Amino acid sequence: MKFTSGEVKFIEGYIQKLEKQASRWKTKKIMAVMLFLIGIWIYSAHTHFLSSLWTREANELDQTPVAVQKLNCTISEMQGYVLMEVFYLRNEILLHIEAITILFLMTIPLVWMFSSKNKDKQDLLLAKFLKDLLENKDK
Numbered sequence: 001m002k003f004t005s006g007e008v009k010f011i012e013g014y015i016q017k018l019e020k021q022a023s024r025w026k027t028k029k030i031m032a033v034m035l036f037l038i039g040i041w042i043y044s045a046h047t048h049f050l051s052s053l054w055t056r057e058a059n060e061l062d063q064t065p066v067a068v069q070k071l072n073c074t075i076s077e078m079q080g081y082v083l084m085e086v087f088y089l090r091n092e093i094l095l096h097i098e099a100i101t102i103l104f105l106m107t108i109p110l111v112w113m114f115s116s117k118n119k120d121k122q123d124l125l126l127a128k129f130l131k132d133l134l135e136n137k138d139k
Contacts, residue, residue, distance in 0.1 A: 003134075011130050018127040025120035032109040039106025046099035050092060 003011070 008134065011134060015127045015130050018123040018130075022120040022123040022127070025123075029113050029117075032113040035106045036110040039103045042106075043099045043103040046095055046102075050095055050099075053088075053092065
């Protein structure tokens, strides 16, 4: 098989690129595991915060405002109480969505890395094949 000088330069550059990718693969795997662990930590911190928020809200519900406890409260006092409850629930839902999104985003690199766990070996094998092909082009 005959190669032009441009093709030979391209193949040599590609061989170097494959070897660099293979050498960085272990670091990428470690980074993916670290991202996953950070995602789990953030998720657990969010859930801990939400549980403490929920217990605080439960204590506040036991101590409802005096205006709401009386039988004859005004509509504006009741609206303020209901709006406060809606505000707490909306923030809780948003924090749950945020925590699940963070965990999902931190899991993607881990799944991608270990779905192609032999990529470094494939890159080195392809680089070896291309080197052998370039060496045998003159024969």
